[in-house]
Amino acid sequence: MNKDQLQGRWDEFTARVKKQWGELTDDEVRQAEGNVDQLIAKVQQKYGDSRETVAAKFNEMMKEFQNDDK
Numbered sequence: 001m002n003k004d005q006l007q008g009r010w011d012e013f014t015a016r017v018k019k020q021w022g023e024l025t026d027d028e029v030r031q032a033e034g035n036v037d038q039l040i041a042k043v044q045q046k047y048g049d050s051r052e053t054v055a056a057k058f059n060e061m062m063k064e065f066q067n068d069d070k
Contacts, residue, residue, distance in 0.1 A: 010034050013065055
C-alpha cells in the first residue's frame with residue numbers, strides 16, 4: 001500500500017495507530033495532516049522509540065491494513 005492509497009483511508013489507518021499507541025491524542029494525529037512521516041515523528045517523540053523502530057511497526061501495520069482490504 002502506498003501513501004496515496006493510504007490517504008484515502010487515513011482515518012481508518014490512524015484509528016489503528018491510536019490503538020497501537022494509545023497515548024497519541026487526536027490533536028497529534030490531526031497535526032500530521034495525512035503525512036505518514038510526520039505521524040511517525042509524533043509517535044517517536046511521544047514514546048521515545050527510535051525512528052527505525054516506529055517506521056518498522058508502521059510498515060507492518062500498513063501491510064496488515066492492505067491485507068485486511070483484500
